[in-house]
Each structure stands twice: as structure tokens, then as C-alpha cells.
Amino acid sequence: MLSLLAAPAVAQPSDAPQLSETRLLRRITLRLLNRPPTHEEYEALLATPTAGRAAFVERALDRMLASDEFRDALVAWGLEYFRVAEYLPEDGPMIHNRLIDLAMCGEGTPHAGAFHTIRDGDAICTDASAPVRTLADPWFDPGGSVRLVGDAGNEAINVRDAAGTERYCGDVMFGGSVYNVQSPYDGCGCGPHAVFCDRMTRGYEDTRPQVDHSLRRSIMEEPARLFAHVVAEDRPYSDLVTGDYTVVDQGVFAIYRAQARYLGDRDHHDDTWFTEFPDPTEWREVKISRLNRFFLDERDYRFDPRTEAGSPRGVPSAGVLTMAGTNSTFPRERVRAARWMEIFACKEFNPPSPDIAFDPYQTDPAREGSCQHCHQGIDPAAVFFKRFQDRGSLLAGIGPMSLSSLDPRDDTRERAEGAFVPNTLMTPITDAQAVANPDARLIDFLADPDATLLGERGDGTIGPLGFGKILIESGAFDACAVRNAYERFGGRELDPGLDARRIAMLASDFATTGRSMRALIRRLLVAEEARLGY
Ligand code: HEC
Numbered sequence: 367m368l369s370l371l372a373a374p375a376v377a378q379p380s381d382a383p384q385l386s387e388t389r390l391l392r393r394i395t396l397r398l399l400n401r402p403p404t405h406e407e408y409e410a411l412l413a414t415p416t417a418g419r420a421a422f423v424e425r426a427l428d429r430m431l432a433s434d435e436f437r438d439a440l441v442a443w444g445l446e447y448f449r450v451a452e453y454l455p456e457d458g459p460m461i462h463n464r465l466i467d468l469a470m471c472g473e474g475t476p477h478a479g480a481f482h483t484i485r486d487g488d489a490i491c492t493d494a495s496a497p498v499r500t501l502a503d504p505w506f507d508p509g510g511s512v513r514l515v516g517d518a519g520n521e522a523i524n525v526r527d528a529a530g531t532e533r534y535c536g537d538v539m540f541g542g543s544v545y546n547v548q549s550p551y552d553g554c555g556c557g558p559h560a561v562f563c564d565r566m567t568r569g570y571e572d573t574r575p576q577v578d579h580s581l582r583r584s585i586m587e588e589p590a591r592l593f594a595h596v597v598a599e600d601r602p603y604s605d606l607v608t609g610d611y612t613v614v615d616q617g618v619f620a621i622y623r624a625q626a627r628y629l630g631d632r633d634h635h636d637d638t639w640f641t642e643f644p645d646p647t648e649w650r651e652v653k654i655s656r657l658n659r660f661f662l663d664e665r666d667y668r669f670d671p672r673t674e675a676g677s678p679r680g681v682p683s684a685g686v687l688t689m690a691g692t693n694s695t696f697p698r699e700r701v702r703a704a705r706w707m708e709i710f711a712c713k714e715f716n717p718p719s720p721d722i723a724f725d726p727y728q729t730d731p732a733r734e735g736s737c738q739h740c741h742q743g744i745d746p747a748a749v750f751f752k753r754f755q756d757r758g759s760l761l762a763g764i765g766p767m768s769l770s771s772l773d774p775r776d777d778t779r780e781r782a783e784g785a786f787v788p789n790t791l792m793t794p795i796t797d798a799q800a801v802a803n804p805d806a807r808l809i810d811f812l813a814d815p816d817a818t819l820l821g822e823r824g825d826g827t828i829g830p831l832g833f834g835k836i837l838i839e840s841g842a843f844d845a846c847a848v849r850n851a852y853e854r855f856g857g858r859e860l861d862p863g864l865d866a867r868r869i870a871m872l873a874s875d876f877a878t879t880g881r882s883m884r885a886l887i888r889r890l891l892v893a894e895e896a897r898l899g900y
Contacts, residue, residue: 382898382899383898383899384897384898385897385898385899387411387419387420387422387423388408388411388412389899390423390896390897391403391407391408391411391423391426393896393899394423394426394427394430394891394896395407395426395430397854397855397857397891398427398430398431398436398439398855398887398891399430399433399435399436399439400439400442407426410422411423411426424892427888427891427892428888431884431887431888436598437594437598438594440590440593440594440597440598441587441590441591441593441594442590443590443593443594443854444589444590444591444592444593444594445587445590447590447593447709447850448589448590448593448686448692448709449695449705449709450586450589450590450691450692450695462540462547462760462761463564463581463582463585463620463621463624463761464538464547464621464624464625464627464628464760464761465538465547465562465563465564465581465620465621465624466483466484466518466538466547466548466549466556466562466563466564467483467484467546467547467563467564467566468481468482468483468514468518468556468563468564468565468566469481469482469483469484469488469566470565470566471488471490471491471515472491475491475492476491476492476493476494477490477491477496477498477513477515478491479513480498480513480514480515481512481513481514481515481518481563481565482514482515482516482517482518483516483517483518483548483555483556483563484546484547484548485517485546485548485549486515486516486517486518490515490516491515496515496516497515497516497519498513498514498515498519499513499514499519500512500513500514501513501514501519501521501556501559501560503559503638503640503641504556504559504560505559505560505561505616505620505640506560506564506565506616506617506620506640506646508638508640508641508643508644509641509644512560512565514555514556514560516555517549517553517554517555518555518556518560518563519555519556520535520553520554520555520556520557521555521556521557521558522535522553522554522555522557523535523536523557523558523632523635525551525552525553525554527551527552533550533551533554534632535549535551535553535554535555535557535562536549536557536561536562536624536627536628536632537549537550537551538550538562538624538628549562557635558635559638559640561620561623561635562624564581564617564620580617581617581618581620581621584614584615584617584618584621585617585618585621585690585691585694585761586691586695587691588612588613588614588618588686588689588690588691589686589689589691589692591613591649592606592609592612592613592685592686592689593606593686595613595649595651596609596883597883597884597887598884600882600884600885602880602881602882603847603876603881603882603883604834604838604843604881605685606685606686606710607684607685607686607687607710607830607833607834607837607838607843608665608684608685608831608834608835608838609683609684609685610653610654610655610663610665610682610683611651611652611653611654611683612651612652612654612657612683612685612689613649613650613651613652614649614650614652614657615643615646615647615648615649615650616640616643616645616646616647616648617646619639619640619643619652619657620640621690621761622657622658622690623639623657623658625658625690625761625763625764626657626658626659626660628763628765629658629660629763629764629765629767631658631659631660639656653683654683654688655683658763658764659680660679660680660681660764660765660767661680661681661682661683661688661764662679662680662681662682662683663682663683664682665682665827665831666682666825666826666827667679667680667681667682667827667828667831668811668826668827668828669828670809670811670813671803671805671806671807671808671809672795672799672803672806672809672813676768677767677768677771677805678753678767678828680764680767681753681764681810681828681829681830681831682827682828682829682830682831683831684829684830684831684833684834685834687706687830687831687833687834688754688764688829688830688831690761690762690763691761693751693754693762693763694760694761694762697762698785699748699749699750699751699752699754699785699792700741700744700745700748702748702751702754703744703745703747703748703750703751703833704744704747706747706833706837707743707744707747709846710837710842710843710846710847711820711837711840711842711843711846712842712845712846712849712850712862713743715740715743715744717736717739718736718739722736722739724736724738724739729787729789729790730787730789730790730791730792731745731790732744732745732746732790732791732792733790733791741791742791743819745790745791745792746791746792746812746817746818746819747819747833748792749791749792749809749810749811749812749813749817750810750811750828750829750830750832750833751810751829751830751833752782752786752807752808752809752810753765753766753767753808753810753828753829755778764829766778766779768805768808769782769783769804769805769807769808770803770804770805782807782808783804783807786807786808788800788807791814791817793807793809794809794813794814794817795807795809810828810829810832811824811826811827811828811829811832812824812826812832812836819833819836819840820836820837820840820842821840822836822839822840824836841873841877844873844874844876844877844881845869845870845873847873847876847881847883847886848860848869848872848873848876848886849862849869851883851886851887851890852872852890855887855890855891855896856890856893856895856896857895857896857899872886
């Protein structure tokens with residue numbers, strides 16, 4: 367077996383004994399699969415002649431790395447890693463998905479088993495004269511059908527209101543509470559293939575993400591699923607932050623489509639994407655731009671609201687950084703920046719020492735007061751996350767593409783105007799520019815010539831992809847990936863000071879060999895160090 371490093375930065379306990387092959391198999395299995403070997407796996411090892419046991423353990427390691435069980439363990443690791451899904455009993459976050467909720471008519475009512483909108487209310491179930499439609503191929507049951515009672519059965523995409531104005535039926539709104547999403551227009555229902563609606567088969571607890579197979583749970587699992595996919599399929603690990611693809615199940619696809627409609631993408635009603643998901647629980651790889659065309663495939667899209675009129679066409683897709691689940695869990699740009707810097711650059715934000723004197727804080731936490739101690743590192747990252755809407759219990763999506771398109775009373779506009787203060791590092795525009803064009807506040811790349819993030823200036827790509835590129839370019843991403851992998855598979859935490867050389871060497875090898883996390887994990891598990899122990 368190869369030694370991991372010729373010159374370990376910390377003294378190894380050289381007198382530590384080598385683990386026996388049975389102990390080694392146990393260690394590797396625990397680290398990869400979160401369980402000890404089975405009785406049969408031990409038996410097979412012991413049936414192997416002593417001389418062949420080391421090779422047996424390596425073969426077992428390769429089988430494990432290729433197994434579905436390893437992929438499941440990666441999903442579990444990913445859930446911890448991204449701290450997105452909060453599967454707490456009872457108090458998971460209440461999240462809405464922009465789909466009209468359908469409730470089921472109960473047993474003993476004339477329409478038992480049919481679904482109705484919350485706007486129509488339970489009363490419609492007992493109204494035998496209410497219209498019922500059987501809709502073939504609803505998005506949530508391709509090849510099947512669903513019975514819809516009352517307004518729910520209307521398939522219109524557009525209707526005319528009393529004043530003759532054409533209205534779009536996918537313009538859903540909240541009817542008093544987070545559960546009560548409905549179309550504001552008479553004559554609108556679930557639309558073709560029921561794309562505007564989703565069933566609440568288990569009642570309101572479906573709005574909580576800890577429920578198995580709920581749409582909310584899926585959307586919170588998306589980051590961990592992409593993580594597991596990237597590692598198991600041996601894709602470059604950097605695809606997590608700069609990739610233009612993700613993995614989705616049927617429900618996640620539907621949610622992104624709802625987001626796209628909300629942003630004005632209304633040309634996709636003939637698209638039958640759902641036929642690709644006969645099994646609603648299956649996760650498949652898709653281009654992010656297929657889910658929502660406002661996530662761009664271009665890898666270097668630029669838009670400068672100080673000098674360009676109108677709005678950008680969207681923001682480039684960027685793996686977990688542009689996901690609905692992460693952007694909802696980390697609401698607002700500075701919170702997103704801080705979490706991603708912790709997760710992908712292994713940064714910690716600790717208070718400054720009390721004996722450091724700072725100038726007074728006035729308006730810019732990145733440059734003034736004790737605030738700059740943390741914010742000079744956070745705000746240049748926060749810039750990139752401005753165009754993701756903070757919608758409280760809603761799923762955050764991209765938008766608004768322009769502030770001026772929003773009603774001045776819209777809380778998104780009000781908050782952006784309060785948070786994006788001119789003449790700050792995060793909003794590098796003058797007061798005059800903010801007056802001339804309110805959208806100049808939405809600058810989402812490092813525009814200030816003095817601003818750097820992790821020592822890099824960036825290439826002007828807007829949105830989270832610009833941030834992801836800097837993470838990679840700076841080397842912080844690779845060093846942090848190596849530290850995380852070492853902690854989990856190498857058996858201990860690496861100290862950024864004491865183990866600096868080891869981290870640098872592992873990170874550089876990682877970067878020059880295609881950022882294969884699988885190869886790194888394997889390497890850590892076959893290293894001599896992995897065999898030491900008591
Ligand atoms: C110890 C590091 C640290 C210091 C010092 C610090 N901050 Fe922060 N600040 C953070 C972090 C980290 C976040 C992101 C929030 C989170 O972690 O959830 C943040 C978030 C914020 C936000 C956004 C809040 C939101 O929820 O959107 C504002 C505004 C802010 N800080 C202002 C300041 C000001 C003003 C000062 C100085 C008076 C200051 N901060 C000092 C670390 C710091």
C-alpha cells in the first residue's frame with residue numbers, strides 16, 4: 367500500500383499497530399456505508415488465505431464504492447453537509463411550492479376520492495351537482511388519471527376577466543394563508559395535465575419537508591442528491607458549484623416549472639416532461655435550464671445594470687448554489703454567502719479580539735467598524751446572491767430580474783432598497799446611479815475594482831456561478847473538499863496550520879486529477895495511515 371505522504375506534517379504514532387484485515391474491513395465499511403460488515407462479509411474474508419486478505423479488502427472497497435448503498439450513505443452525508451433539510455419532527459420549516467393545493471373529498475361524500483381546490487372548499491364534496499372531470503395524464507401520475515371536482519377541473523391557460531383583460535391561470539396567489547394557494551381568476555383551475563396543482567393526499571402535514579415523498583422533502587434533498595450523484599458517478603466535484611446540471615425527481619421538476627411560470631416563462635404548456643418520470647421517486651440528471659429557462663446554460667453571462675438597459679435574461683445555473691432548497695433555507699444574500707463560505711471554503715466567522723480598535727461603523731459593514739472583521743469576507747460573496755428572492759416560507763427562486771418591475775409595496779422591493787445601500791462594497795454604485803436606475807442595486811458580480819473574494823477578482827460572470835468560479839480559482843474549494851473528506855474517511859480532522867502541507871499536497875493532487883472525490887476517498891482508505899490504530 368502506498369504511503370499517503372512521504373513527510374507527514376504531524377508526527378505519526380509510529381509505534382501504533384497495523385490493523386488486522388478484519389479490523390480494516392470493519393473500519394472501511396463503517397466509513398463508507400455507515401454500518402459494520404455483515405457476518406457473511408467477515409466469513410468470506412476469513413475463508414481467504416492470509417496472503418490474499420489485503421487484496422480481498424481492496425476488492426471489497428471497490429465493490430462498496432460502486433454500490434447503491436454507498437450512494438445512499440452519500441445522500442445522508444450530503445444532508446449533513448449542506449444543512450438544508452431540517453427533518454425535525456413537528457417543526458420542520460413550512461415551505462410553499464407555488465402550486466395550488468388540492469384536497470381529497472372524503473368517504474361517504476358524493477365525490478369521494480375526487481380532488482377539489484381549497485378555494486372551492488370541502489362543501490363542494492357534498493354538492494352532487496358540482497361538475498367532475500376525469501383528467502388523463504396528470505403530471506403527478508403520467509399514464510394514470512385524476513378526478514377533479516369544481517373549478518379544479520378547468521384546463522384553461524388564460525381566461526378573460528370581467529373587464530375583458532386576459533389573465534394567466536398560472537398566476538397563483540395566497541388566499542389568506544400559506545396553505546391556501548389559489549388562482550385569483552374565475553374560470554381558472556388546474557390547467558393542462560393539472561400543472562398548476564398538487565394533491566395533498568395526507569392533509570396539511572404534506573407542507574412539511576420531513577414527510578416521506580412530499581414535494582417539500584424532495585426539494586430539500588436536491589442538494590444532497592446532486593452531491594451523491596457527482597461522487598458516485600465520478601464527475602468533477604467542482605460541478606457542485608459550477609455545473610449546469612442537477613438531479614430531480616418528478617416533484618422537484620414540477621416546482622421549478624412553477625417558479626419559471628411565476629417569472630414569466632409561459633410557453634411550456636405543451637411540454638410533457640412528466641412522462642420521463644413514471645416513477646415519482648426516481649431521481650434523474652437534467653440540465654438546469656430545462657427546469658427553468660431563467661437559469662442560463664452560458665458559463666460566462668454578464669450583465670451590468672449600471673450601463674445596460676432592461677434586465678438580464680436570467681442567471682447562469684450553478685449546481686447547489688442556484689437550488690430552490692438551499693436558497694430558501696439560507697434566506698437573504700449575506701446568510702447565503704456566510705453558509706457557502708463555511709461549507710465550501712471552510713471559513714469560520716468569529717468575533718474580533720477585543721483589543722483591536724476599529725473606526726466607527728457608518729453604512730458599510732465590509733469597510734467600517736468591527737463589522738469589517740467578518741464582512742470584508744462575507745459581503746464580496748453576498749453580492750452574487752442578490753437576485754434570489756427572499757420569500758419567507760415560500761421557496762426562494764431567481765428574480766426579480768428587475769426591481770422596477772415590482773410594485774413599490776412589494777416586500778421584496780422594499781427589502782432590496784433597504785439592504786442594498788449605495789456606496790458600499792456590496793452595492794458599489796453612487797446615490798445618483800441608484801436614483802437614475804434602481805436596478806443598479808442588483809449588481810451581482812464583483813464590480814468594485816478594489817473588491818476581491820478569497821484573493822480573486824472574478825471574471826464578471828453574474829450570480830452564483832461567478833461566486834462558484836472564484837471558489838474554484840482561489841483553491842479554497844479544493845482545500846476545503848480535502849479537509850472534509852479527510853475528516854470523514856481519513857479518520858481525523860486536519861488542522862489548517864499544523865497540517866498545511868498535507869492539505870496543500872492533497873488539494874493540488876485533487877485539482878490536477880479531475881477533482882474526483884471518489885478517487886480521493888479511495889486513496890484515503892488505502893493509505894497506510896488508515897491502517898494504523900488500536
Ligand atoms: C463575528 C463576525 C461578524 C461580525 C463582527 C459582524 N457580522 Fe454581520 N453577519 C455575520 C454573519 C456570519 C452573517 C450572516 C448571517 C448568518 O450567519 O446567519 C451576518 C449578517 C449580517 C447582516 C444580514 C442579516 C440578514 O439576516 O440578512 C447584516 C445587515 C449585518 N450582518 C450587519 C453587520 C454589522 C452592521 C456589523 C457591525 C456592527 C456586523 N454585521 C458585524 C458575521 C458578522
